Amino acid sequence: MNGPLLFNPRFTVIAESEDWIVVDKPAHLLCHPTNLDNPPTLLDGLRGLLAFDLANGATLSIITRLDRDTSGLVLIAKNAHTARHFGKTMERGEFRKTYLALVHGWPSEDSWTVDAPILRKGEITASPIWVKQMVHPAGKPCRTRFKVADRRTRQEGPFALVHCYPETGRMHQIRVHLSYSGHPIVGDKIYGSDETCYLDFIETGWTAALEARLLLDRHALHAHCLEVDEQIWISPLPEDLAGFL
Numbered sequence: 600m601n602g603p604l605l606f607n608p609r610f611t612v613i614a615e616s617e618d619w620i621v622v623d624k625p626a627h628l629l630c631h632p633t634n635l636d637n638p639p640t641l642l643d644g645l646r647g648l649l650a651f652d653l654a655n656g657a658t659l660s661i662i663t664r665l666d667r668d669t670s671g672l673v674l675i676a677k678n679a680h681t682a683r684h685f686g687k688t689m690e691r692g693e694f695r696k697t698y699l700a701l702v703h704g705w706p707s708e709d710s711w712t713v714d715a716p717i718l719r720k721g722e723i724t725a726s727p728i729w730v731k732q733m734v735h736p737a738g739k740p741c742r743t744r745f746k747v748a749d750r751r752t753r754q755e756g757p758f759a760l761v762h763c764y765p766e767t768g769r770m771h772q773i774r775v776h777l778s779y780s781g782h783p784i785v786g787d788k789i790y791g792s793d794e795t796c797y798l799d800f801i802e803t804g805w806t807a808a809l810e811a812r813l814l815l816d817r818h819a820l821h822a823h824c825l826e827v828d829e830q831i832w833i834s835p836l837p838e839d840l841a842g843f844l
Contacts, residue, residue, distance in 0.1 A: 610641060612648075613832050618681040619662075619674060620649070621825070623834045626670040626817040630661055645675060652677060662689070663696070663825065666771070668786075671698070671822025671834050688827060689768070695826035698763040698773055699748070699836055701819035701843060702782040703792075705757045710746040713776040717741045717769050728797055731789055732771045734779050742766040743776045751844050755814060758785065760836075760844065762823075773820060785843065786815030815843060 611623040622641070624630070629640040645659055653659070660682035662674040676682035688694060718738035720726040734741075742765075749760040759782065763773045771790070777783060778790040788797035796812055803809075805816050819840050825832045835841075 610644060613672065613834065614830075618678060619676050619685075620645070621672060621674050621832050624665055624670060624673050624822075625837070626668050626839070629667045630664045630673065641673065649677070658682075662686075663694075663822070665822055666818075666820075668817035669820045669822060670817075670837050670840075672825045672832055673822070674825060674827070685827070692766070693827065695824075696765055696822065697824035698765070699821045699823045699840070700761045700763050700773065700777060701785045701815075701840055702759050702761055702777055703756070703785060704782050705750050705759050706745070706747055706761070706780070706782055708747075710744070711780070712742065712744045713780060714742045715776065715779060717772065717775050719770075728789055728794060730770070731794070732769070732775050734775060739769060740767060741769045741772055741776070743773055745777070745780070749844065753843075758844075763820075774818065785819040786813045787818040788813065790818075815839065819843065 609625045609628060613621040613623055624641055629637060631642040632640050642659065642661065646653060649657060649659065657677045658679055660676040662676055662682065662685045663672065665671060665673055674685065676685055715734045716736060716738035717732045718735050720731045720733040721729060723735060744764040744766065746762045747759050748762050751758050765772050774784055774787055774790045783791045788800055791813065793812065796809060800809060810816065821836060821840060823834055
């Protein structure tokens with residue numbers, strides 16, 4: 600079996616049972632393959648790590664997927680029964696998630712809520728980025744609460760560390776709502792001040808010019824806390840984001 604060769608040692612196991620496993624995913628690691636040319640993904644690594652379980656009938660289902668550049672906690676079910684249980688629990692709104700985000704500027708309030716529907720921008724107007732979402736009244740209901748945890752100043756300007764509490768689970772929800780609030784996430788190639796950063800990155804990869812515009816080589820969003828079935832898992836702010844502060 601090729602599992603051990605695919606195992607990516609960069610992710611960390613936070614907790615595990617017979618039915619599930621929680622890992623801390625680093626930025627730049629895809630959760631699952633999107634095409635045949637992908638480098639090893641989190642799912643590949645899990646298959647290597649859990650080769651014995653898979654040989655004895657386990658089936659892996661990623662329950663809380665993260666974008667490639669989002670770091671933090673990921674919950675994976677090891678069997679279909681547990682996957683169904685978590686799916687129904689999520690539908691009932693019984694998952695509690697907290698993200699940490701580094702944003703541009705200082706929010707005028709210490710806490711606020713964005714209750715604004717979102718949809719894929721390409722559904723209503725031309726967009727060079729197919730996956731880009733936007734706030735629009737025709738979109739699906741979307742609600743996020745925010746609370747400022749810290750305010751700092753660097754030579755590039757003011758920045759804030761914000762706790763984010765998504766109450767729905769739409770694609771790019773936190774990133775869209777923070778941008779809509781006037782405080783885009785640091786390093787966000789799509790929802791920052793200039794979406795051409797994403798197009799340039801696709802064409803050239805990471806460059807010194809992009810570093811000067813974005814400050815970080817990934818968007819500064821981290822899945823910090825996950826609570827379900829009376830269990831709580833926590834992942835501290837990773838070194839790259841803590842170092843930025």
